[in-house]
Amino acid sequence: MLPMSKKGILLVNLGTPDSPSTADVRKYLNEFLMDARVIDVNPFVRTVLVQGIIVPFRAPKSAKLYQAIWDKETGSPLLHYSKLQHQALQQRLGDEYQVELAMRYQSPSIESALQRLKDALVSDIKVIPLFPQYASASTGSVQEKVMELVKGWQTIPNISFVNSFHDDELMIETFANNAQKYQPETYDHILFSFHGLPQRQIQKCDHTHNYCLKVDGCCDTLNDTNKFCYSAQSYDTARLIAEKMGLPKEKYTVCFQSRLGNDPWVQPYTSKVIEELAKEGKKRLLVFCPAFVADCLETVYEVTEEYGGEFKAQGGEHVQLVESLNDSPTFIDALEKMARA
Structure with missing residues (x-):
């Protein structure tokens, strides 16, 4: 008897630099701000703005801000709490599900997370962008990126998206x-x-x-x-x-x-x-x-x-x-509800 296929859950948050160094912050800002849904202007204008003006001036300043909130052991608070959410949701859902975490920009990438779900032969994938309110520059960008990546797969499982959960x-x-x-x-x-x-x-x-x-x-x-x-x-x-x-x-x-x-x-x-x-x-x-x-x-x-x-x-x-949702058990309840819906 063949084992039952797992269901795939993909949690996606915005992203964070790999470190608070100016070089890593510059790399992150470049990927983030060059997204056509984030700065939705003519591609040439966007390139000039981002790579010629915004990033060169913003990266050193932002690096100092990231250094102020960076923890020596856990690193970026956004990635730290996203990992805790990922781990807690996997524990809640059990072996019938495979939960993966990705960032829209930088690491861990959506591409690598989708590949792990593909390798696990999941029966379907539910994508939960971790943005309560829908915006083209956040949720819409995640949806577009996922569809862009899976369109080259020879077999595409059922894929669904949580559009928003602003009123959960x-x-x-x-x-x-x-x-x-x-x-x-x-x-x-x-x-x-x-x-x-x-x-x-x-x-x-x-x-x-x-x-x-x-x-x-x-x-x-x-x-x-x-x-x-x-x-x-x-x-x-x-x-x-x-x-x-x-x-x-x-x-x-x-x-x-x-x-x-x-x-x-x-x-x-x-x-x-x-x-x-x-x-x-x-x-x-x-x-x-x-x-x-x-x-x-x-x-x-x-x-x-x-x-x-x-x-x-x-x-x-x-x-x-007032601190964010972070790894609150009640918020994990909300994620579990979305995953199983």
Whole structure:
């Protein structure tokens, strides 16, 4: 009797440099920013921008930031927690599944992870991009890369993708639970700070061309027109976490961080919101980053150090980051649910 085929699960996060050295950061940024879904402009313009301007100036600065968060034993926090998620999910699913971990950029590569699943003769592959809210530059890029790689296989198993999980009950519960130890009621205001995207990328998701940025409150609620909109999904995630915590609307603000370049990005900007809250006399801020399932440069450093420093410089006292999902057992429950669905 032939053994039962395993089911394949591929977890994919964004990526991280192999080390905090300038050379490795330069290599990572080149691969990341040359993705046509990340900087969605003319290929010639993208090459000039990335390789001629952005990377040469950004790599040395980013390397110093990575050095500040790099652990001597575990390395990059994003890769460290991604590995823990991988190991925990494999343990939960048991021998009927083979779980692989990949990064969209750098190591471990999607190509090598797919090859391991192919060699294991899995019956099907479910791809779970570790981005709660859908964006072309993240989830869409993972989907495109997977399809690009498997199109050359002679036999292609059933492949499915988790498009987003912005409203997953267990994910929402994990974020809400993570905040409780900080006593949210003792903070003057709460921020839900999501990673930013250029407005043009958000507008491309509006296939009607008559809704995005043209209708007041276009991102306030999800509907058939904006159901794949990163911004609308972000607002929905924030609303669900706030409801779970019993927060009134006036107690929290949704904002977006990590701008790059001079083009308009999704607003309001986190830096501007922090400035306005400081001017209003707010002293203590509690900050969620619900676009990330693992702590990384954008959470550990950007929020705690950069925004925390800006807030204090303008009269504030304390910015507290609510840690990401990381290896929380409740989030592993969420991944298990997605894998088995």
